[in-house]
Amino acid sequence: SGYTSIDGKITFTYTPDKAGELTIQAIYNGEPNKYLGSSKTFNINVISGLSTKIVIIGPTTTYVGIEETYRIELRFANDSLARINTGIEVYLNGTREVVVISNGVLELTITPENTGTYNLTIIFGGGTFDGLKLLPSKNTSLITVEKRPINIELKARYTWIGQNIYLEVEVRIYDEVLDKPVNRGYILVYLNKTGTYELIANKTIVNGKASLSGIFDPIEPMLKIVYIDPTGIYSSGETEGAYIESSELTRIPPPLPEPTITPTMLLLILTITLLLLHKKKMNSF
Missing domain, CATH: 2.60.40.1940 (Immunoglobulin-like)
Structure with a gap:
């Protein structure tokens, strides 16, 4: 119990000793012949520690054989970074590995060897921060891996x-x-x-x-x-x-056929030559 200040307000402190729903009831008894009494009930959910969440930043579609980097962040419920150093569990298609997150951040590289859907799951098992208990958290990202074009x-x-x-x-x-x-x-x-x-x-x-x-x-x-x-x-x-019709093609014209002399042509040439020689001889007399 207590008394209100001049502005009608009252403040009190209370430290819950266990998690769960806590009910607070404020009762004002009133004053005889002046004020009627009244009451108000408040329900508060008391948790056992600070809520956290895992944030996975990276591509959800990639290609076979391409190395991708994923940034893993441990945050509080208000999105501020939980700057702690602790181990977290990393599952890639069911294969488990424990790695250390430093100052609330982890850089994780993945190089998929086959096509398909890869399941990347990060689990934080809980811890402490400045003496306060941190609750566990978990997040999953599905990564589609395709053949390279x-x-x-x-x-x-x-x-x-x-x-x-x-x-x-x-x-x-x-x-x-x-x-x-x-x-x-x-x-x-x-x-x-x-x-x-x-x-x-x-x-x-x-x-x-x-x-x-x-x-x-x-x-x-x-x-x-x-x-x-x-x-x-x-x-x-x-x-x-169509490679014959393509403008990139280079066409070299076929070579001209080499001249050939048939026996008939040879006889004709010989006859003409003899006639010319005979005519020249007659003209000399």
Whole structure:
């Protein structure tokens, strides 16, 4: 019990000795012939420590073989950082590891090896901060891992060798995520001259490139390149183009045929030569 101040307020302190719901009732008895009595009840939830939460900051979509960094923060309920050093549990698809969070922060790197959904779960088991008890907390982030996209460039040119067309094709494959040549997998090369694609070559990718050459019929064929990655890191892709109609192609005109002398032509030349010699001899007399 106590007395109010001149402004009608009363203040008191109380330290709960256990967690749970605490009921506080304030009763004013009133004054005879002056004020009626009244009462008010308050319910307070008493917790056993300070609430905490785990915050995971990082991409939720990434690619196979790409290292990603995730920032793990231990915060209080008001979002301020809980600057403590303590061990926390890290689960990646069920595999457990205990790591130390420093000053309330952890930098975690993950390099996924396969496609699919990765489950990243962080658990703080509780602790103390400035003598106050910290309650446990937990958070989970689902990370989608996809194959890395590629870009296929097809360059081709043809030249004449004798009366035949000699085709040269170069294929370049780039990793769109890292912007560098792909160094794995192979390509399938298809040629379409009659409305149906037919496999004509299987080439391994070396330093992001593959090439082939040969003599082909010059009837405006279509070329299609299909990239395959057996390791599953890169997405399969394909491209096609009419290489004879392409503006990038260089066409060297066929050489002119070499002149040939038939026996009839040789006899005619010989006859004309003899007649000219005979005429010259007659004119000399």
